[in-house]
Amino acid sequence: MAKKSDASPQSPANEILREAAEVRYADQLEALKQNDTEEPPTNWHLSPRSVLAYVTGGKTLKAKIGGKAVEVPITRKFFGDDGIVERAIVTLASERALLLVGEPGTGKSWLSEHLAAAVSGNSTLTIQGTAGTTEEHIKYSWNIARVIAEGPRPDNLIPSPTMVAMRKGGLLRFEELTRCVPDVQDALVSVLSDKAIAVPELPDNNMVWARPGFNVIATANTRDQGVNELSAALKRRFNYVYIPIVGDQKTEVKIVQQRSAELLERYNLPAKLSPPVIELLATVFREIRAGKTADGVSLKKPTTTLSTAEAIGVALDAALHARFFGDGEVGPADIARNMVGVVVKEDQEDKDSLKEYAALVAKKRGVKEKAWKDFHDALVEQL
Numbered sequence: 001m002a003k004k005s006d007a008s009p010q011s012p013a014n015e016i017l018r019e020a021a022e023v024r025y026a027d028q029l030e031a032l033k034q035n036d037t038e039e040p041p042t043n044w045h046l047s048p049r050s051v052l053a054y055v056t057g058g059k060t061l062k063a064k065i066g067g068k069a070v071e072v073p074i075t076r077k078f079f080g081d082d083g084i085v086e087r088a089i090v091t092l093a094s095e096r097a098l099l100l101v102g103e104p105g106t107g108k109s110w111l112s113e114h115l116a117a118a119v120s121g122n123s124t125l126t127i128q129g130t131a132g133t134t135e136e137h138i139k140y141s142w143n144i145a146r147v148i149a150e151g152p153r154p155d156n157l158i159p160s161p162t163m164v165a166m167r168k169g170g171l172l173r174f175e176e177l178t179r180c181v182p183d184v185q186d187a188l189v190s191v192l193s194d195k196a197i198a199v200p201e202l203p204d205n206n207m208v209w210a211r212p213g214f215n216v217i218a219t220a221n222t223r224d225q226g227v228n229e230l231s232a233a234l235k236r237r238f239n240y241v242y243i244p245i246v247g248d249q250k251t252e253v254k255i256v257q258q259r260s261a262e263l264l265e266r267y268n269l270p271a272k273l274s275p276p277v278i279e280l281l282a283t284v285f286r287e288i289r290a291g292k293t294a295d296g297v298s299l300k301k302p303t304t305t306l307s308t309a310e311a312i313g314v315a316l317d318a319a320l321h322a323r324f325f326g327d328g329e330v331g332p333a334d335i336a337r338n339m340v341g342v343v344v345k346e347d348q349e350d351k352d353s354l355k356e357y358a359a360l361v362a363k364k365r366g367v368k369e370k371a372w373k374d375f376h377d378a379l380v381e382q383l
């Protein structure tokens with residue numbers, strides 16, 4: 001017989017692996033709301049200035065939460081140019097929808113989730129675009145069994161996230177919009193221009209109108225297989241905000257540090273990732289990605305993107321590795337061991353990029369610095 005489980009709602013076994021942003025950061029959102037001095041646009045939870053403060057962080061606010069007076073630090077969610085975030089917020093308050101475009105792993109989905117959480121208090125009204133997305137996913141569908149029994153009635157209609165967002169005056173997130181085929185994308189044109197969905201099957205009262213506050217945040221990768229270009233009609237209805245790969249090493253180190261700490265906490269794993277190790281990881285990523293080292297050595301670029309998201313992944317894997325099979329302290333060798341699978345995916349030739357990096361860069365630095373020697377030795381062992 002199976003062991004009696006201790007699955008009380010509070011036990012770690014019953015916690016959920018990933019909470020929505022508005023749940024995870026509920027205290028920060030509440031503190032910003034209590035301190036909001038400006039009037040939010042209709043149906044927005046926060047004023048544009050407070051939405052910006054939520055995304056870019058840096059303040060500590062006094063608030064009353066659960067009847068207690070507390071100080072709540074607002075953490076930075078999205079690292080990068082604050083001007084990008086400002087433009088995104090302005091677009092959301094405008095007639096036009098927002099499209100975040102950029103390479104994979106640059107934080108587009110992450111930014112979209114936090115914007116939706118701060119603006120509408122709900123980031124879960126989401127459509128994931130795939131080649132199999134249909135017009136029903138975007139508009140509505142029917143409970144077929146009940147339609148056969150009773151005919152099409154409003155309560156037999158299954159609303160899409162779009163419809164729910166329209167009725168509430170909230171934000172709809174549309175992930176990977178360009179993966180949908182053009183016909184399906186076009187279903188969004190009427191939603192965005194008429195701000196309504198017609199339900200011709202219903203005899204009367206067959207329009208669903210959007211309330212103020214309704215808008216769409218879509219994301220699209222520029223480097224992807226099988227992407228469909230947006231039609232001209234849809235392009236015109238979106239404001240494009242380009243999300244670049246993080247520009248400077250200092251920022252990338254900060255992102256990797258903060259996000260991997262948050263993720264380790266979620267995995268309940270106390271592992272130590274020291275700043276010099278994260279710096280080494282960021283240096284390696286940056287140099288291989290650019291095909292050039294800080295000291296001017298040219299390298300063969302791999303075909304993979306090596307985004308910040310992947311650097312976070314390597315940091316987390318290295319921490320798990322150190323925790324399970326080492327003493328918990330993450331060293332440069334743990335980084336090397338967990339890097340290969342990220343750089344070398346389909347194309348085995350990408351191995352050459354790493355080999356070259358080991359031979360031309362890491363080895364040389366290893367003569368002077370032990371960290372680089374450890375990194376080099378572990379990397380060569382994997383290749």
Ligand SMILES: Nc1ncnc2c1ncn2[C@@H]1O[C@H](COP(=O)(O)OP(=O)(O)O)[C@@H](O)[C@H]1O
Binds near residue numbers: 312
């Ligand atoms: N500029 C950034 N600021 C904060 N986090 C970032 C940034 N870039 C990447 N990340 C992190 O990378 C991870 C993946 O990002 P994601 O939003 O899924 O990428 P995308 O949607 O652009 O492919 C997230 O955990 C996010 O925290």
Ligand SMILES: [Mg+2]
Binds near residue numbers: 108109110175219
């Ligand atoms: Mg994404």
